[in-house]
Amino acid sequence: MRVLVLAIDRDDDFGKKAGVKGPVIGREACIDAALKLSLADPEDSDANVVYAAVKLRDELEEKGEFDEVEVAIITGHPKVGLKSDMELARQLEEVLKVFPADGVIPVTDGAEDEQIFPIIASKVPIITSHRVVVKQSPSIETTWYIIVKYMREILSDPEVARVVFGIPGLMALLYGIAKLVGVWYPESEKIVSTVIWGTVLLIIGGIFFTKGFN
Structure with a gap:
């Protein structure tokens, strides 16, 4: 052949x-x-x-x-x-x-x-x-490395972590809860999208809040 x-x-x-x-x-x-x-x-x-x-x-x-x-x-x-x-x-x-x-x-x-x-x-x-999948360029790898490095540095400092992650996470968490609670009111519209966004905010807020306040 x-x-x-x-x-x-x-x-x-x-x-x-x-x-x-x-x-x-x-x-x-x-x-x-x-x-x-x-x-x-x-x-x-x-x-x-x-x-x-x-x-x-x-x-x-x-x-x-x-x-x-x-x-x-x-x-x-x-x-x-x-x-x-x-x-x-x-x-x-x-x-x-x-x-x-x-x-x-x-x-x-x-x-x-x-x-x-x-x-x-x-x-x-x-x-x-x-x-053929070409590997990512060194600049992208460097950028990703810098982001990960600073994320670790922020998380290692409790005071900075609370400000950068904790407070925004708490706000997202509360907003997600408010959205989910609002679904149950009769005047609520677009229930499915509200539930999805509320759940997403709840998850993201929970992760940030947990990371920020250790």
Whole structure:
């Protein structure tokens, strides 16, 4: 069985940013294309998709479960929709002429690229698919670390914790109770939404009040 690992770039970032024209076929050619895109735009996730596709191709070849494994990139068009999908279909046919695969494994970075799966399946069976999730940037990790750090510092100081968490929590707690009590009056409207909001405020207020006053 001949398997094609297929990296998909529906909006043609390779062409727009790196001047790479699709399709790109072969391990070395794909790595070269990904490197060009990485240099042109280090934040573009499509380069990671290609690296992941090459890695998957190498792993499958090493396992030896298939007779032959190849990797390729197909690129669409900046105007995502009919035009890009027609271009992807054309490039896929070109790839299949060079490497007549019996099955394909699409590699994407999101749901947008996955919308062309029916087009791929109409030409060659899809064995499975692989979505690349890029890890969060260090700046986001740093921001989260700072938030957690200051939260711990606030909670470690009883006086500050009462002001920052305890009093707001008490207010939310009382307001939530008032909302739930008000449901039982005949003139109350939108009972369901009132109960939901009252319950949410009760829970959040209770957590903040408990944390603030230890």
